[in-house]
Amino acid sequence: MNRSAISRVPGFLAGAVSAGIKKRDRKDLALIFSEVPACAAGVFTRNRVPAAPVLLDRERIARGRAQAVVANSGNANACTGKRGLQDAENTTRLAAQALGVDETLVLALSTGVIGVPLNMDAIETAVPKLAGGLRPDGFFEVAEAIMTTDTFAKIVSRRAEADGKAFSVTAVAKGAGMIRPDMATMLCVVCTDMGGPAGPLQRALTDAVAKSFNTITVDGDTSTNDTVLVLANGLSGLSLEGPGCASAFQQVLDEMLMSLALQIVEDAEGATKSVKISVRGAQNREDARAVAYAVAESPLVKTALYGQDANWGRIMAAVGRSGAAVDAEAVDVFFDNVRVVARGQGLGPEAEEMASNVLKQKQFCIVIDLGVGRAGFVVHTCDLSIDYVKINADYRT
Amino acid sequence: MNRSAISRVPGFLAGAVSAGIKKRDRKDLALIFSEVPACAAGVFTRNRVPAAPVLLDRERIARGRAQAVVANSGNANACTGKRGLQDAENTTRLAAQALGVDETLVLALSTGVIGVPLNMDAIETAVPKLAGGLRPDGFFEVAEAIMTTDTFAKIVSRRAEADGKAFSVTAVAKGAGMIRPDMATMLCVVCTDMGGPAGPLQRALTDAVAKSFNTITVDGDTSTNDTVLVLANGLSGLSLEGPGCASAFQQVLDEMLMSLALQIVEDAEGATKSVKISVRGAQNREDARAVAYAVAESPLVKTALYGQDANWGRIMAAVGRSGAAVDAEAVDVFFDNVRVVARGQGLGPEAEEMASNVLKQKQFCIVIDLGVGRAGFVVHTCDLSIDYVKINADYRT
Numbered sequence: 001m002n003r004s005a006i007s008r009v010p011g012f013l014a015g016a017v018s019a020g021i022k023k024r025d026r027k028d029l030a031l032i033f034s035e036v037p038a039c040a041a042g043v044f045t046r047n048r049v050p051a052a053p054v055l056l057d058r059e060r061i062a063r064g065r066a067q068a069v070v071a072n073s074g075n076a077n078a079c080t081g082k083r084g085l086q087d088a089e090n091t092t093r094l095a096a097q098a099l100g101v102d103e104t105l106v107l108a109l110s111t112g113v114i115g116v117p118l119n120m121d122a123i124e125t126a127v128p129k130l131a132g133g134l135r136p137d138g139f140f141e142v143a144e145a146i147m148t149t150d151t152f153a154k155i156v157s158r159r160a161e162a163d164g165k166a167f168s169v170t171a172v173a174k175g176a177g178m179i180r181p182d183m184a185t186m187l188c189v190v191c192t193d194m195g196g197p198a199g200p201l202q203r204a205l206t207d208a209v210a211k212s213f214n215t216i217t218v219d220g221d222t223s224t225n226d227t228v229l230v231l232a233n234g235l236s237g238l239s240l241e242g243p244g245c246a247s248a249f250q251q252v253l254d255e256m257l258m259s260l261a262l263q264i265v266e267d268a269e270g271a272t273k274s275v276k277i278s279v280r281g282a283q284n285r286e287d288a289r290a291v292a293y294a295v296a297e298s299p300l301v302k303t304a305l306y307g308q309d310a311n312w313g314r315i316m317a318a319v320g321r322s323g324a325a326v327d328a329e330a331v332d333v334f335f336d337n338v339r340v341v342a343r344g345q346g347l348g349p350e351a352e353e354m355a356s357n358v359l360k361q362k363q364f365c366i367v368i369d370l371g372v373g374r375a376g377f378v379v380h381t382c383d384l385s386i387d388y389v390k391i392n393a394d395y396r397t
Numbered sequence: 398m399n400r401s402a403i404s405r406v407p408g409f410l411a412g413a414v415s416a417g418i419k420k421r422d423r424k425d426l427a428l429i430f431s432e433v434p435a436c437a438a439g440v441f442t443r444n445r446v447p448a449a450p451v452l453l454d455r456e457r458i459a460r461g462r463a464q465a466v467v468a469n470s471g472n473a474n475a476c477t478g479k480r481g482l483q484d485a486e487n488t489t490r491l492a493a494q495a496l497g498v499d500e501t502l503v504l505a506l507s508t509g510v511i512g513v514p515l516n517m518d519a520i521e522t523a524v525p526k527l528a529g530g531l532r533p534d535g536f537f538e539v540a541e542a543i544m545t546t547d548t549f550a551k552i553v554s555r556r557a558e559a560d561g562k563a564f565s566v567t568a569v570a571k572g573a574g575m576i577r578p579d580m581a582t583m584l585c586v587v588c589t590d591m592g593g594p595a596g597p598l599q600r601a602l603t604d605a606v607a608k609s610f611n612t613i614t615v616d617g618d619t620s621t622n623d624t625v626l627v628l629a630n631g632l633s634g635l636s637l638e639g640p641g642c643a644s645a646f647q648q649v650l651d652e653m654l655m656s657l658a659l660q661i662v663e664d665a666e667g668a669t670k671s672v673k674i675s676v677r678g679a680q681n682r683e684d685a686r687a688v689a690y691a692v693a694e695s696p697l698v699k700t701a702l703y704g705q706d707a708n709w710g711r712i713m714a715a716v717g718r719s720g721a722a723v724d725a726e727a728v729d730v731f732f733d734n735v736r737v738v739a740r741g742q743g744l745g746p747e748a749e750e751m752a753s754n755v756l757k758q759k760q761f762c763i764v765i766d767l768g769v770g771r772a773g774f775v776v777h778t779c780d781l782s783i784d785y786v787k788i789n790a791d792y793r794t
Contacts, residue, residue: 046718047714047717047718048716048717048718048719048721048723048725049713049714049716049717049723049725049728049741050725076710078710078713078714079710079713079725079738079742079743080742081726081740081741081742113710114710114711114713114714115709115710115713115738115742116743224713224714299696299781299789300789303785303786303789304789304790306786306790307789307790307791309790312512313473313475313476313511313512314511316476316512316621317446317475317511317621319446320444320445320446320621321443322445324445325445326445326446328445328447329478341476341512344446344476345476345477345478345512346476346513384786385786385790386786386787386790388696388700388786389700389781389782389785389786390783392696392697392701392704393700393701393703393706393782393783394704
């Protein structure tokens with residue numbers, strides 16, 4: 001399959017070059033450009049040590065319009081102070097000049113090492129070539145250029161219809177949590193020829209992010225750079241206020257972001273398994289969420305998953321310390337369809353042996369039924385492997 | 398040094414046997430006995446899936462009196478339902494009969510695998526021999542018998558004076574957090590000939606635990622069995638209400654529990670380093686605590702410590718996601734006395750090289766000055782090594 005062919009979105013051009021920010025000759029500078037100004041919305045990291053491009057984008061996106069996104073890998077431009085902010089602004093100015101658009105319509109993304117100034121000479125030299133080489137089928141190159149230690153490029157494309165017309169959506173992403181050392185971290189850009197306005201666009205994005213990226217965790221380490229952007233240029237002739245458009249777009253966006261989120265978990269550092277943690281029977285959604293994250297981020301649960309050990313005792317201990325309202329004697333635990341805990345007690349060696357077969361799979365689900373209510377929450381995570389430690393211990397040394 | 402000789406406490410007898418609860422012929426059943434009824438206090442896990450002995454002890458200790466503690470390793474007696482509670486009661490009844498004391502004056506401790514019923518036949522057979530072999534210098538054997546995957550026995554003894562008289566304190570402990578797979582987990586018994594009453598004894602214990610065991614973290618996994626008990630038999634002729642006695646006892650207790658807490662971190666599963674995380678300059682103590690734990694439990698920080706990498710970017714990212722009030726441009730970070738971050742920005746390769754020498758040590762301190770207030774908090778932790786993953790992935794399989 002030619003992945004680049006299916007990813008075109010009317011009015012959008014994209015491309016990437018090797019600017020020399022990363023070591024070795026890998027693509028590290030990418031540009032996405034809409035031929036007409038687009039409605040824009042964004043969701044950003046809640047980390048209180050946000051990177052310079054996050055600060056810049058937050059301010060610019062408040063006006064609900066953008067026309068280009070310039071992204072670099074190899075350097076997070078985080079913890080770089082005033083100089084970092086100037087570097088981010090200068091990067092967008094260089095791109096704006098090359099594209100002939102207003103500087104304030106250009107957004108910036110960075111991912112890579114924290115605390116090192118951007119190589120602005122390299123960026124200044126590369127931008128004209130980058131802008132001159134943009135193509136309608138350049139999205140796959142963008143997905144490649146924002147990779148850090150990702151092992152595969154993450155891109156999704158969809159076409160759908162609403163109100164009798166077609167619209168296209170392409171989204172690229174990289175990373176997850178702070179799964180990647182110094183490689184802060186999770187970035188995503190969504191491009192569509194659906195139209196705005198910005199308010200409904202922001203609500204659609206916030207909603208889709210809550211259901212996708214905000215339900216995955218690799219190591220619980222939220223990065224300084226997490227950013228999800230959507231640019232909607234309206235060239236389909238549709239707008240989110242047209243009949244059926246908002247729901248059609250929401251459905252497509254939800255599916256696409258979930259697909260990218262699952263790709264990120266699949267590609268998590270050192271991970272050998274993708275595991276869905278599904279909590280139900282909680283008194284309320286907050287409790288269900290607390291239990292799901294306590295289990296998904298427990299080092300003991302994650303190492304047991306790596307060891308293919310149906311060690312439900314560690315799951316029960318994590319449930320118990322989650323802070324949620326828990327009645328130990330009401331809890332059931334399943335690995336896929338195999339029940340290993342009924343009303344807080346283990347079902348014995350036979351059940352565990354069946355469960356250990358489930359754990360041999362690359363993907364499976366752990367269901368925790370708290371048995372005290374009707375609320376639920378789902379989190380997607382991975383195991384904690386020897387390779388995770390190796391990669392993260394050795395990264396900079 | 399003959400460790401058992403220094404640990405005697407007037408009126409206390411202790412000992413341990415191999416009952417066959419653990420695999421192999423290791424000691425796994427221990428008993429501590431005060432020849433006279435003692436004042437008693439306890440601090441227990443906040444895990445909402447507490448083990449049976451925790452439920453039993455909580456109820457019994459409410460009366461402020463105890464005369465014996467029976468402890469087993471190899472089985473946590475957690476997630477064992479009604480049968481587990483009966484087994485804990487029966488264990489204390491067997492000990493009470495052998496010692497000739499009231500059953501309700503016997504407390505129980507368990508540590509080991511979750512979800513498996515206790516081998517009551519083994520305990521019933523072993524208790525008479527155990528009770529018959531108690532000795533004044535048997536505390537070291539108790540410390541050995543409650544070990545699970547601990548690599549050394551944890552025991553401290555002190556003599557001190559107050560109000561013109563001497564008093565003795567001996568404490569044994571094992572484990573930490575849920576650092577040990579299925580080996581739930583942190584147990585400690587303090588024996589002293591200081592006297593009560595129970596109210597001041599409980600306050601002294603709660604205070605000492607807050608400053609010691611509650612400032613260590615290995616993997617953030619609070620166990621189902623954590624218990625700290627103190628028995629004060631008063632045979633020194635002193636009481637906590639005597640002049641200077643409360644403060645003298647508190648000082649000794651603080652030092653002893655901190656010593657045991659640090660022994661636990663030193664012995665943490667797979668750990669190669671003991672690291673003190675000292676946060677200062679926070680707006681309030683809760684913020685300082687949140688930052689300290691976010692850094693101490695970050696898998697990325699812990700793997701960098703293992704790799705001896707002065708990777709302050711990961712520390713800044715953890716600070717930023719801690720939920721505390723943080724001004725990125727006010728934060729300083731030190732490794733021991735080497736400053737690597739000033740006002741949120743890195744101080745360059747030279748500082749990092751000096752810092753990497755600090756990280757080669759087995760013990761060091763990371764100081765994080767938030768620069769926005771005067772509150773502080775200290776947490777003791779360890780690194781996350783390949784061995785941690787190996788041990789926890791392979792434990793049951």
